[in-house]
Amino acid sequence: MARVDVIMPQMGESIAEGTVSKWLKSVGDVVKRDEPIFEISTDKVDAEIPSPAAGTLAEILVTEGQTVAVQTVVARLETSVGAAVDAQPAAQPAAAAAPPAPAGAGAASATPASAASRASALPPTPAPRATVGAAGGGGRGGGRDGAPAAGGGGNGQSLEERLRTKSSPLVRKIAAEHGIELASLAGSGVAGRVTKRDIEALLAAGPAPAGAGARPAGPPRPPMSGGHEPLLPPPEPWAGDVVEPMSKMRQLISDHMVASRRTAAHVTSFFEIDLTRVARIRAQKRAEFESASGQKLTYLPFVIKAVIDGLKAFPAVNASVADHDVIYRKQYNIGIAVALEWGLIVPVIKRADELSIVGLTRALNDLAARARAKRLQPEEVQDGTFTITNPGVFGSLMGTPIINQPQVAILGVGAIEKRPKVLTGPDGEDVIAIRTCSYFSLSFDHRLIDGAVADQFLAHVKKQLEHFPEGAL
Secondary structure (H helix, E strand, O other): OEEEEEEOOOOOOOOOEEEEEEEOOOOOOEEOOOOEEEEEEOOOOEEEEEOOOOEEEEEEOOOOOOEEEOOOEEEEEEEOOHHHOOOOOOOHHHHHOOOOOOOOOOOOOOOHHHHHHHHHHOOOOOOOOOOOOOOOOOOOHHHOOOOOOOOOOOOOOOHHHHHHHOOOHHHHHHHHHOOOOHHHOOOOOHHHOOOHHHHHHHHHHOOOOOOOOOOOOOOOOOOOOOOOOOOOOOOOOOOOOOOOOOOHHHHHHHHHHHHHHHHOOEEEEEEEEEOHHHHHHHHHHHHHHHHHHOOOOOOHHHHHHHHHHHHHHOHHHHEEEEOOEEEEOOOOOEEEOEEEOOEEEOOEEOOHHHOOHHHHHHHHHHHHHHHHOOOOOHHHHOOOOEEEEOHHHHOOOOOOOOOOOOOOEEEEEOOOEEEEEEEEOOOOOEEEEEEEEEEEEEEEEOOOOOHHHHHHHHHHHHHHHHOOOHHHO
């Protein structure tokens, strides 16, 4: 028999750490090679991680809710020698190459041994009972956060301080370069652990008064999303309330949304668009289309086609702002917001302008299905140039979506429904007709896009959809 290390994978070039959000197997379970054994959350994607070999899960070293550096050993498999030949190598060499911790960090090297000791020092708290309206969403593994027990030890630091100094190698490197003492900071990670986002927020805020990072004694409380302190004291739970930590995905959504509102000058414009022609084409071609392609034909591929045409006509809507420069994107990578039971994710259709209605339909269905199954790769949620969100599927008439940074605009598609409309008949007289309509909303960054340009873009999309060519299928 042999032992095979299961490591925290690097889910993308810029990913330095990941959170074990849920174990799908327990110690003693028999697992097959490539069978999912745990789920992780990073700042790019949620994913299921397959077993590197067939065998029995012998040890779990990192509990649910813990955040560890990539290449950290999170579990060990007991397997036959033959099954272990092509398994992933142990993470000791990568961990040994990690940059040293800043002065005062003590025994905070990110080695597998320290990861194991950290796991033993952080027993999971009992999962909260299910409650109507409780935070966290489905499928997140009970919301355990690995909160440490009280007490200190070691080199005189408290457990909270040692967790802060045991941040990822990347965080320690950035902190050392800028002379930041991690032990003085209250991070937003598990048990006050300092993350890369905390360091970036601190640097962006500029010099702070001495001791500003320290918190009074008592349980650590993460700062408000986006790294800024709240203007008012946080609410306290009342008797009978249920308190759960946010899931990793919910924390990231919170951070990104707040950061986007602070970054971009948000304005939203609304158009009502008549989709009767698209509805007629869809009804006429639907059976033939679905028989030939095996894909369900929805309105969204038509919308994407019209949007791409609008982005080509108004390049500022397919751009990004970099300080005082404008980056005009020449790729048309369309992000599609997908609602999950446990949060929201935006997979991206790369080079969508090169795809037909059939190709767009296949890409949409594939990405949405793999997003819900946690099978997306990090690169599939990156490099979008424009985003479409479709709250209309839940009945929403219209909304003001928040821009997906570093993009400068996002389109919201409201409920598609039949409405009475006043039209001009062939004889010039006004008539009332039943039309299939939807409200489209465009939230845009007024730093770059003026209201006239935003409205011209929406008018262009409206024209494309109301005069959609039948031959486009």
